[in-house]
Amino acid sequence: MLPFRLWLWLICCLVAAPFAGTAPAWAANRCQAVANAKPFVHLASSRARLASQEVRLTFIGHSTFLIETSGGVRIATDYNDFVRPSVLPDIVTMNRAHTTHYTDSPSPSIAHVLRGWNPAGGPAQHDITLKDVHVRNVATNIRDWGGNAVSYGNSIFIFEVAGLCIGHLGHLHHTLTPEQLASIGQLDVVLVPVDGGYTMDVGGMVDVLRALRARLIIPMHYFNTITLARFTERIKTEFPIEQADKPVIVVSQALLPSEPKVVILPGQ
Template sequence: MPATPARRATPVRSLVRFAAFVAVLILGWILPIAAMRPAVGQPAAPAAPAAPERLDTCPGLVSRTSPRIVPAAVVPAALAPDQARVTYIGHSTFLIESPRQVRVATDYNDYVKPPVVPDIATMNRAHSTHYTLSPDPGIRFVLHGWRDDGKPAGHDISYQDVHVRSVATNIRDWAGGTARHGNSIFVIEVGTLCIAHLGHLHHTLTPQQVSEIGRVDVVLVPVDGSYTLDLEGMIEVIAALKAPLMIPMHFFSRYTLDRFLERVKSDYEIEFAETPTVVLSKTTLPAKPKFLVLPGR
């Protein structure tokens, strides 16, 4: 019997369906590959850089843990040409930064150290907490406040926008006598400010020393009243220098600090800062002489 038209059409329909199925398979394979190829005329994207082997080799990391997220407000702002940033690290060590990012660390030692390597480090030799015999090799200028031959240290250097000079003072030696020129007061000129770090001062200043120090805007003052100069003597030094702003240091405990502040509060304004860092300029200096207490020890 001859085939009906419906049965003759069945192979054709099957062939069409099979062809469509094959086309879908081919397109499903080709299109994803084409999408991954770069467009004509555009260079292929560079491969992602390999991750470093050790995270602690990255600049600024202080530990081998994951990097911390630092709020934008914590990042130090750039300084104006007339400003200086002063951070109390502890004991007698301050980090002083200039508008051109020159860093000076005072009484640099192995125990209380700033978080960055300074460009300039000043030292005094009263105790090992005021100097080191193995300073970081990255420090450009290491300034000892003494000389082994007993002569004044006599530092006078300029680096970028910072000028540092020293004024020699005497110091008590371990035998109870006097070591001439064994300590230095360092005067740091930065921005438009003159900042004097008294070091481990053991006596009041002579008129010649006051003249050599000259006009200063900020004095970093040891206030322990025993290891350095006694309270009355230190108050005499402050009065002779006539600086508008004093920042206490070398006080070991809150008791020692309060004892000194109690003694001076009738003559000087006292302000307690919430953070150990302050940005100073000539225009922000107080009209009346003041002690600014930065958190530290």
């Protein structure tokens, strides 16, 4: 018999969702898009050795990605008790919207546990460097189950590595203010929740993507083919879409698309 919490997560993944602080001032200058980019990224074996200016992203599932740097740092996003990479990360990020986005019992062997909310109140503030990666956050708000606003319950985490700026939007519930956009800076890669209800409606998320102007857009938090199709149907007039056959992608400055593009990775 499966534990209740695992059943809860499985139900969340199978059911479509029809309903529905900032970083330091210098952060805006840290993330700059690469001009005159070469055509696109390439997919690679999850165990292939990375070149010095490459980053590997593996979509584990739900909102969890394993980000691996050439310096040997492993990062897991929205780290939780249900969907995890098979390797122990050096850094984990978490958000508090639901238990599929955080854990109360991370391994003590994890060097940096970054919660996207501040248990003491106010916005969470993270600004760390480990080997070749710099991690910071921009706090946003969430809704509770009753639809009430909860200030600073989510963080957008930005990973600066190999000359790239990779943003994970977490469980984003609203469009971004000019101040938040300035603090985020120019993303090269954005990991975006596209469920269309638990986070925000598809139209609102498209507005967020327009504002961020990242050149590589990777959907997450899509539960099933129905919610994913709802997003792709809406976005196809905005950006080209590519369906990858593996959950792993390697990116670098030189291989980013010259214009924004959506790449869908299958979850593991």
